[in-house]
Amino acid sequence: MSPMKMCFPGDKLCSIDDCKPGTGVHMRHSVIYSSLVGYVLKKNEGEELPVISVVRETEAKLLPDVGAIVTCKVTSINPRFAKVHILYVGSTPLKDRFRGTIRKEDVRATEKDKVETFKSFRPGDIVLAKVISLGDVQSNYLLTTAENELGVVVAHSEAGGQMVPISWSEMQCPHTHAKELRKVARVQPEYLHA
Structure with missing residues (x-):
């Protein structure tokens, strides 16, 4: 699997100018922070900005990977x-x-x-x-x-x-x-x- 960045609760992930908040994150003062211990996942769902989420390790293993x-x-x-x-x-x-x-x-x-x-x-x-x-x-x-x-x-x-x-x-x-x-x-x- 491509290396995914691990994060912890309270870690600063990005500005709301760069991403929209997804699951496992929270927003404070225009900054998106992690709410969980897990892996950062950015996904573009057709909108202008990608959605940033934090997923647990078991969920991260279920992502499509090269060769799957x-x-x-x-x-x-x-x-x-x-x-x-x-x-x-x-x-x-x-x-x-x-x-x-x-x-x-x-x-x-x-x-x-x-x-x-x-x-x-x-x-x-x-x-x-x-x-x-x-x-x-x-x-x-x-x-x-x-x-x-x-x-x-x-x-x-x-x-x-x-x-x-x-x-x-x-x-x-x-x-x-x-x-x-x-x-x-x-x-x-x-x-x-x-």
């Missing part, structure tokens, strides 16, 4: 990338919402120049991915699905049925038998949840 396999939900797509919300690290659910990006060039290992994002993912798909970069306060986690075991694991058809994989690049609706393109994961048994 994560389960995420696709929220939007465009020709260059898919935006996702990270839901699980391994099989552990996350309490906080972390955002990720799967860039077009990180969708698959071969023929990267022929990848079309809308033929790989759709909003609402559940995807297994690997963290390749933590990014920074301004950006999302960078994720990849460029391994056979990574990609879409759950998808719903336009008719609302849960689709079943029929190849590495297609899923089919069991009700309408309509086929839709996806970057399908070959799911390993350890990632199957009841």
